Amino acid sequence: MNTQNPLWRFTGVRPTAWLFFAFLYVPILVLVVLSFNGGQSATIWESFSLKWYSVVANDPEIVRAAKNSLIVATFATLIATSLATLAALGMRGRAFRGQTLMSGVLGLPLLVPEIVTAVATLMFFAFIGLKLSLFTILIAHVVFCIPFAYLPIRARLEGMDPRLAEAAADLYASPWKAFWKVTFPLLMPGILSGAMLAFIISMDDFVITYFVAGAGATTLPVYIFSSIRMGISPKINAISSIILVISIAFVALSYYVGQRKR
Amino acid sequence: MSTLRALAERRQLRRRLLLTSPAMLCLLLFLVLPLGIMFLVSVLVPGDYGGVKWGQYSLEAYLNFLYERDLDDALVFNTDYLQIFQRSFWLSVLTTVGCLLIGFPTALYLALQSERKRNLLLFLVTVPFWTNLLVRVYAWILLLRNGGLVDSGLGIFGLSDGALGLLYTDVAVVIGLLYTFLPFMVLPIYTSLEKLDWRLVEAAFDLGANRFQALKRIIVPLAMPGIVAGAILVFIPSLGNYIIPELLGGGKSLMIGNLIQLQFGASHNWPLGAALSFALLGFVLLAMLLYSLRFKQAAGGGHP
Numbered sequence: 001m002n003t004q005n006p007l008w009r010f011t012g013v014r015p016t017a018w019l020f021f022a023f024l025y026v027p028i029l030v031l032v033v034l035s036f037n038g039g040q041s042a043t044i045w046e047s048f049s050l051k052w053y054s055v056v057a058n059d060p061e062i063v064r065a066a067k068n069s070l071i072v073a074t075f076a077t078l079i080a081t082s083l084a085t086l087a088a089l090g091m092r093g094r095a096f097r098g099q100t101l102m103s104g105v106l107g108l109p110l111l112v113p114e115i116v117t118a119v120a121t122l123m124f125f126a127f128i129g130l131k132l133s134l135f136t137i138l139i140a141h142v143v144f145c146i147p148f149a150y151l152p153i154r155a156r157l158e159g160m161d162p163r164l165a166e167a168a169a170d171l172y173a174s175p176w177k178a179f180w181k182v183t184f185p186l187l188m189p190g191i192l193s194g195a196m197l198a199f200i201i202s203m204d205d206f207v208i209t210y211f212v213a214g215a216g217a218t219t220l221p222v223y224i225f226s227s228i229r230m231g232i233s234p235k236i237n238a239i240s241s242i243i244l245v246i247s248i249a250f251v252a253l254s255y256y257v258g259q260r261k262r
Numbered sequence: 263m264s265t266l267r268a269l270a271e272r273r274q275l276r277r278r279l280l281l282t283s284p285a286m287l288c289l290l291l292f293l294v295l296p297l298g299i300m301f302l303v304s305v306l307v308p309g310d311y312g313g314v315k316w317g318q319y320s321l322e323a324y325l326n327f328l329y330e331r332d333l334d335d336a337l338v339f340n341t342d343y344l345q346i347f348q349r350s351f352w353l354s355v356l357t358t359v360g361c362l363l364i365g366f367p368t369a370l371y372l373a374l375q376s377e378r379k380r381n382l383l384l385f386l387v388t389v390p391f392w393t394n395l396l397v398r399v400y401a402w403i404l405l406l407r408n409g410g411l412v413d414s415g416l417g418i419f420g421l422s423d424g425a426l427g428l429l430y431t432d433v434a435v436v437i438g439l440l441y442t443f444l445p446f447m448v449l450p451i452y453t454s455l456e457k458l459d460w461r462l463v464e465a466a467f468d469l470g471a472n473r474f475q476a477l478k479r480i481i482v483p484l485a486m487p488g489i490v491a492g493a494i495l496v497f498i499p500s501l502g503n504y505i506i507p508e509l510l511g512g513g514k515s516l517m518i519g520n521l522i523q524l525q526f527g528a529s530h531n532w533p534l535g536a537a538l539s540f541a542l543l544g545f546v547l548l549a550m551l552l553y554s555l556r557f558k559q560a561a562g563g564g565h566p
Contacts, residue, residue, distance in 0.1 A: 009374075010367070010370060010473055010477065011473075012367060013367040013368075013370050013371045013374075014371055016364060016367035016368055016371070017367060017368045017371035017372070019364065020364050020365075020368040020444065020448070021383075021386060023364075023440075023441065023444070024386070024387075024390055024441070024444070024445075025386075027398065027401035027402055027404075027405055027441070028390075028393075028398065028401060030401060030404060030405060030411060031397070031400070031401040031404060034404060042404060043404050043407065043410050043411070082284075083284050083285035083288055084285060086281045086282070086284055086285065087281065087282045087284070087285035087286070089278075089281050090277075090278040090279065090280070090281030090282035090283075091278070091282060092278075093274075093278065096275055096278070102282060102286060105286060105289050105290065105294065106285065106286075106289065108289060108293060108294070109289070109293060111546065111547070111550060112293070112297070112543060112546070113498070113499065113501075113502035113519075113539075113542055113543065113546060114499075114502070114504070115502050115503075115504045115518075115519045115522050115523065115539065115542075116297075116300075116502065116522075116539040116540075116542055116543045117293065119300065119522060119526065119535055119536065119539045120293075120296035120297050120299065120300040120539065121292070121293075121296050122526065123296065123299055123300055123303055123532065123536065124292070124295065124296035124299050126313065127299055139292055140292070142288060142292075143288065143289060143292045143293050146285055146288065146289060150285070200392050203394075204392075204393075204394045204395065204396075206394075206395065206396050206505060207504050207505065211526070221394060221396050224396055224397065224400070225396060225505075228396075228400055228403070228509060232400070232403055232404065232407070236400060237404070240394075240397040240400055240401070243393075243394050243397050244393050244394070244397055244398075247392055247393045247394065248389060248392075248393060250392070251388075251389055251392045251393075252389075255385050
């Protein structure tokens, strides 16, 4: 397609796009810049300093919350990705009765508003008498991570040539061997991107975690929320910037890897 | 021979169901069952200090949407919640319209770039999605508060005396919602525009259409599935959003999400919270159903 056709330059389209990107990135930039402020104010610039980063690193509460977040995200990712991989393999092939309903259930966590999932899960734990803790957070996270892990794996499976597995069978591979030598390695990029999505989503979740977190089971987003409620501070600027930079680096890396593979 | 094949097929089906079952069980047990319990709670009588009184059924929670009991136990029309529904609805509509106004030209701009540049820009659109929402909303607190950057920025041009009082208003909530959901509008519209056969647009120009006519009669109609998908993806999460009205609305600009949360906190009225959640969920499912009936079929089979 010739994208340089002057007829296709619609008035106002370029400025709007620029406005869009400015709107998207200026707040993030401002936050990161302000995190290097040496003064006591969260918004008035005084001098450059890394002071608040050392405050964050030496705050035992923040370190504990970060550890909790990592523990939950790691286990939720492992469990959700395993379940999603099995489910994707099961859903592959000729359609069977009830399959549409089953895909609906697999996608349900994406459809239900977060606050509704949060409330329903809270009442469920109260109903079965399970005490709120890191464990209840983990259960809730596995549930909403499943579709994020499932979708890329399923997409990868769908794009896979079924003749490759057939060829393996022709070459006298047992179904088990054909799976581990052919299907699984081909599926690996899908599994990896599914796991990565699940990990990011779990690390970032606030609403559901907030509802099903017991006393003492604070994750990083829950910690940030309660600090914001107490008032903005340069400390929140610093911890927020750390989180932002880590996730942007994470996404940029996956983008870079994805570009190279092509 | 045929029975052998049927047997093999049955065995394969059983294996496939077995593979799917762990994820299925997990979702049925920890999502579908809780949603069922939520419905049950919504028709129960609230306990005195949170929780519910099991076995005592009542539709009171749904009546509470519009009425409240006065001291004589009579139902009195009460518009408090109705106002919150209305506010949620209008703020979400405003957000959707705003997203469309900024999102459509942006998607058009993206679709008309060279492939290399397009990929980079698309990446930039998706980055915020992968960063923490709470943190990004917090950034807006820094910008919008009195004496924050928006105030001082406008002050330079003499448009503000440094105290606009933007934070904790409906305006702040809409800005936050716009900011959060704009990529959800841009991406589906971009997807439609990318698939668009630009020769149709060329043909329109050849037949003497001006740019506006080509846009109105060719591009917008063909991008319609993307526009509708984007509108749904923006409107529905806006409606039930909790974080943004909580942090940028500051308890003054409540939306449905905050109302639900309140019932599990200060108000101790679980049935009302459950009923509100159930109504919200019903609304979402209805919207998705209408969308799939209207657009998935029109798009033609083969892509369920």
